[in-house]
Structure formats: C-alpha cells, structure tokens
Amino acid sequence: MRFNFFSIMLLASFAMVVSCSNGDDMSSDTGKMTILLTDAPFPHDLVAEANVTIFKIDARNKDEETDDSFVVLMEQEIKVNLLELTNGITETLVNTDVPVGTYDLVRVYVKGVNVVLTDGTSYNLDVPSGEQTGIKLFIKPGLTVNGGLSADLLLDFDVSRSFVAKGDSKDLAGITGFNFKPVIKASNMSSAGTLYGEVITLEEEMAVSLEGAQVSIFTADTLNTTTFTDETGAYMVMGLMAGSYDVTVDIDGYGSQTAEDVEIIAANKTSQDFELIVSEEATGN
Known part of the structure; x- marks a missing residue:
C-alpha cells in the first residue's frame, strides 16, 4: 500500500x-x-x-x-x-x-x-x-x-x-x-496496455456503483500498482506492461474479490468488471 x-x-x-x-x-x-x-x-x-x-x-x-x-x-x-x-x-x-x-x-x-x-x-x-x-x-x-x-x-x-x-x-x-x-x-505504450472496468453491488436486484473501491494489481504476488474507482464505480489503469495479472478489489463493508490471470495485451484495452457482495460483518450476521 x-x-x-x-x-x-x-x-x-x-x-x-x-x-x-x-x-x-x-x-x-x-x-x-x-x-x-x-x-x-x-x-x-x-x-x-x-x-x-x-x-x-x-x-x-x-x-x-x-x-x-x-x-x-x-x-x-x-x-x-x-x-x-x-x-x-x-x-x-x-x-x-x-x-x-x-x-x-x-x-x-x-x-x-x-x-x-x-x-x-x-x-x-x-x-x-x-x-x-x-x-x-x-x-x-x-x-x-x-x-x-x-x-x-x-x-x-x-x-x-x-x-x-x-x-x-x-x-x-x-x-x-x-x-x-x-x-x-x-x-x-507499444509494449503496454490498459485495464479498465467498473465495480458494482446489487441492491434489490439493481446495480449500484461503488465509489472508492481499491483496485490492486499484482504480478506474481508482487503489488504492481493501486487505483480507486470514481463516483460511477469506474476505474482505469494505463501503462501496464503486456502480461498476466491478478486484480483484487476491496472496499469497507463488502467482501473482497480477485480476478486471476487477467491478460493485458500490448497497445490494447482489457475490460474487467467486479460485482461485490455485502460482508457478513456489515449485515451483522
């Protein structure tokens, strides 16, 4: 961090x-x-x-x-x-x-x-x-x-x-x-790409954007970079070298989620969305 x-x-x-x-x-x-x-x-x-x-x-x-x-x-x-x-x-x-x-x-x-x-x-x-x-x-x-x-x-x-x-x-x-x-x-950027997407949760079967979710990008268990979602739940990371990454999303009140082996292609954009679930601690269960 x-x-x-x-x-x-x-x-x-x-x-x-x-x-x-x-x-x-x-x-x-x-x-x-x-x-x-x-x-x-x-x-x-x-x-x-x-x-x-x-x-x-x-x-x-x-x-x-x-x-x-x-x-x-x-x-x-x-x-x-x-x-x-x-x-x-x-x-x-x-x-x-x-x-x-x-x-x-x-x-x-x-x-x-x-x-x-x-x-x-x-x-x-x-x-x-x-x-x-x-x-x-x-x-x-x-x-x-x-x-x-x-x-x-x-x-x-x-x-x-x-x-x-x-x-x-x-x-x-x-x-x-x-x-x-x-x-x-x-x-x-001829050898690097871009990762983008959105982070949401479902409330009464309606998609709700999550602002301020931390998006962490790892290479072989080593943190490469970190960013955060905006008010629309969107995030974007530019300048990632081509290769495979694990992407983890965290935000208070929700369970974290990881997408493994997300492939970044040189000079291209890769989309990776997340749908988080309210944690048991937040619900009191």
Whole structure:
C-alpha cells in the first residue's frame, strides 16, 4: 500500500503519450509525437488540488551521436491540477514532429508545485533540480518513431509518493506542509496496455456503483500498482506492461474479490468488471 494520505498514482498519475497517427510517407525523416498528462484516481478527502506547472519537455534520440541528441518537444507553461485527470482523462502537452529514431530518455521540467487542502490551506513546494535540469525518465524499451508515424509513451506521475505530507496526514490540523519527491514511471505504450472496468453491488436486484473501491494489481504476488474507482464505480489503469495479472478489489463493508490471470495485451484495452457482495460483518450476521 502507498502512503496513507495519497494512496495512489499521480501522472494514475503523470502520463505522457506519444500517440499513434497514420502517416503516408514511411521514408520521411520525421514522425509525430503527442504528449498527454494523466493521473490515476485516489481518495483525496483532505486535498482539493495538487498543482504542477510543466514548462519544458525534451527527449534524447539515442540514434544521434552528437551533442544535439536531445530534441525540445515543448517550451510553454502548462499548469495542471493533477486531481482533475483521472480514469483516462488526459491533458495534451505536446503534438509535434520529431526526427525519426529511438528515444530512451525524457526530461520533464517543472515549477509552481503546490498542494491546496480542502480547508483552503495552500503549501508551495520546493522542486529539487526539476526546474534546472529536469526530471530524468528512462524509457524501457526505447520508444521508436518511424517516418510518417508516431508511437505512444505514458508517464505515470505517482502523487502518493511524490507529495509527502509532513505531520499527521490523517488530520487537516495535523498537516504542516509537504515534501516534493517526484516519482514518475515512463511506459512505452507499444509494449503496454490498459485495464479498465467498473465495480458494482446489487441492491434489490439493481446495480449500484461503488465509489472508492481499491483496485490492486499484482504480478506474481508482487503489488504492481493501486487505483480507486470514481463516483460511477469506474476505474482505469494505463501503462501496464503486456502480461498476466491478478486484480483484487476491496472496499469497507463488502467482501473482497480477485480476478486471476487477467491478460493485458500490448497497445490494447482489457475490460474487467467486479460485482461485490455485502460482508457478513456489515449485515451483522
């Protein structure tokens, strides 16, 4: 489980997608790169905003053996409240042509990072090196851009580990500030997929959505990531490497449920729904 206060992924999270486009000229020396930002949902009862301003993004073309191997993708200020980007909602940061080649490193330059609590208290956070040298993210496997085409890259900015509360994180009055320690995962979407679905229960034979259900994704008994359902009972996790996963859903008052061997296919979406039953403890039986 992640830090109690932010029990999710931010950029769930920071997402950068270099999205697919159909091009006609395979011999072109450029391809299209689109960068999107997203955040996975998490219970944020004490937090109203988690803001970050991205003012530059560049990427290294490892096929270029020169000092100019870094390509500037964006140089403008874009302020985003990461809490507004959940369950597949994204913010477009970049849509530009880049030289063909394989990109193995991205640098994200940020400033203006702050957290606003639900009582209106605001904390401005220091950005260690991110404003001067950028936050360095290695892409494995490398992202290959071919002539006339583009590829997809997802950046998962983990709020739960990136924004660390000082003091008592369970009580507004106990929070004295935050430390900013950016944790961002870069996923090559040509080799990764998306898991989505909804969590419901039945009340008098009517389907009722369950908000705030924890969806945990495991690989060989190791927790890969965690997210939470929104007010419609829906969840979505992007950037999962292709393979087989066990998915467990928990929420107070209901019995947990696990779907085993859920197959994630590269560059595709996999649907997995859950129907939970009220626990005996909740019914008093």
